Amino acid sequence: MELRQLQYFVHVARMQHVTKAAEELHVAQSAVSRQIHRLEEELGVRLFMQRGRNVQLTPVGQLFLKRAEGILEDLDRAVNEIHEFLDPEVGEIRLGFPHSLGIHLIPQVIAEFRAKHPNVKFRFRQGMFPSLIRDVLEAEVDLAFISPMPDKTDQVCGEVVLTENLFAILPANHPLAKEPEIDLAQLKDDTFVLFRSGYSLRPIVWEACRAAGFIPKIGFEGEETDTIRGLVAAGMGVSLLPEMALSHTSTFMPAIVRLKEPGVNRTIALIRRAGEKPSTVVRLFHDFLIHYFNEHYRPR
Structure with missing residues (x-):
């Protein structure tokens, strides 16, 4: 089984269309179809079934997708950790927040942080309380601003910052x-x-x-x-x-x-997954945020 096969499989599964997946991957459709076919032969199961011009995951394909996504995410994290080890000033931070913070606060803190760390990239997700909690638990984001602080749980940890x-x-x-x-x-x-x-x-x-x-x-x-x-x-x-x-x-x-x-x-809290060691760049940003709020929003 090759890494390329897993990457092609995940793209096709998400887009439910071989041609569109091939276009996004910048490869020929035949190459994608061939790798999917080889993957199915190696596993001895059908991962997709045809639905008109689209494709749909079979039940076993849905099961395999969760594992394949996990493998690719672990690989991405491993690559990021190596890059951050070589240079802690690079990397990507995935940040969640409610819409009301996106008007003023988030642009302000990101601009100040990137003035000191210009090579760090950000990926943002906005949402309501339930979706932000879910994004944290499912590792879709590294950190999230949320209101109010969630009830005590073993799954998330954090502190009220504002x-x-x-x-x-x-x-x-x-x-x-x-x-x-x-x-x-x-x-x-x-x-x-x-x-x-x-x-x-x-x-x-x-x-x-x-x-x-x-x-x-x-x-x-x-x-x-x-x-x-x-x-x-x-x-x-x-x-x-x-x-x-x-x-x-x-x-x-x-x-x-x-x-x-x-x-x-x-109250606004900054939360993260409990029991998980964040990457170097996420720790850097987390410490920056704690200092930022202590400096600018501490009650007088």
């Missing part, structure tokens, strides 16, 4: 729009624009309203901070957003009003 306040955002013509600060209970009769279920900010806002003595009336739901902010600015309701999501301004902005103490906040 606590930020949430602000009320209101249409510009709202009666409370020019107030320096308000009680959350003052919005009990308003319609709320919230993130849809699955986003970590939704339960934070929901529980804050409940603690203030009311259940929010939901008029609209969105998936991105820009959408929430735009709907509020358009007069569709009110909402709460973290300070970081409000740092980017535009010509179409809602009024931003501070909430009276104790206020509402969210």
